[in-house]
Amino acid sequence: MRQQTINRSTAETNITADFNLDGSGKSSIATGIGFFDHMLTLMAKHGLFDLTLTCDGDLEVDQHHTVEDTGIVLGQAFKEALGDKAGITRYATVTTPMDEALSTISVDISGRPYLVYHVDGLNDKAGTFDTELVEEFFRGFINHAGVTLHINLAYGSNTHHMLEAIFKGFGRALDQSALIKNRFDGIPSTKGML
Numbered sequence: 001m002r003q004q005t006i007n008r009s010t011a012e013t014n015i016t017a018d019f020n021l022d023g024s025g026k027s028s029i030a031t032g033i034g035f036f037d038h039m040l041t042l043m044a045k046h047g048l049f050d051l052t053l054t055c056d057g058d059l060e061v062d063q064h065h066t067v068e069d070t071g072i073v074l075g076q077a078f079k080e081a082l083g084d085k086a087g088i089t090r091y092a093t094v095t096t097p098m099d100e101a102l103s104t105i106s107v108d109i110s111g112r113p114y115l116v117y118h119v120d121g122l123n124d125k126a127g128t129f130d131t132e133l134v135e136e137f138f139r140g141f142i143n144h145a146g147v148t149l150h151i152n153l154a155y156g157s158n159t160h161h162m163l164e165a166i167f168k169g170f171g172r173a174l175d176q177s178a179l180i181k182n183r184f185d186g187i188p189s190t191k192g193m194l
Helices: 034-047 064-082 133-145 159-178
Strands: 003-009 013-020 027-030 050-057 091-098 101-108 114-118 148-155
Touching: 003 064, 013 064, 027 034, 034 050, 034 064, 034 159, 050 064, 064 133, 064 159, 091 159, 101 159, 114 133, 133 148, 133 159, 148 159
Parallel strands: 027 050, 114 148
Antiparallel strands: 003 013, 013 050, 091 101, 101 148
16 A cells, blocks of 8 residues: 655654555544544545644744645655656546535646635635635645646636535545556656656
8 A cells, every 4th residue: 555654843843644645534633623624534535545644833923834844745645655656648638616605626646836816716725724825735735746727717706615515525636646547557647657
């Protein structure tokens, strides 16, 4: 099984993540930010990852370090769990509806971190969660996973639904891009490496 445990401790956060890429969608997540926990639970469920994650962050300052550093740790875990990337599908594009909201997430496990984030119309808060931090989460993830990620929210009017469509789609796209294809022999790149 492709799995990894990451421990990351800084002056701002202390995070432990147990990540199983070939899981069944079971999760136990405690970051101290309820809405963010909900989004990560959705990501794991629909991506079929098993994820146990705890974060003790400096929430007395704000939510920024907790959210960004969680992205960093999950990016590291994803990259390490992939191993040498032999036989992976590499690419995936997933469109996900959530009631009135619709997201499209595209992933390339390229070894090159790049984020395109086209998400407009969110309220500043979802519960007590600062929605501007969603982009920071994904930036932390891609920089440490080495993936290209395009997030496009086509439309939506309810911030909770809009973010739910994004996180569910993100989990699904990661799962599909990381699947092993039996027809692939080696690394899916003409360069011979990712």
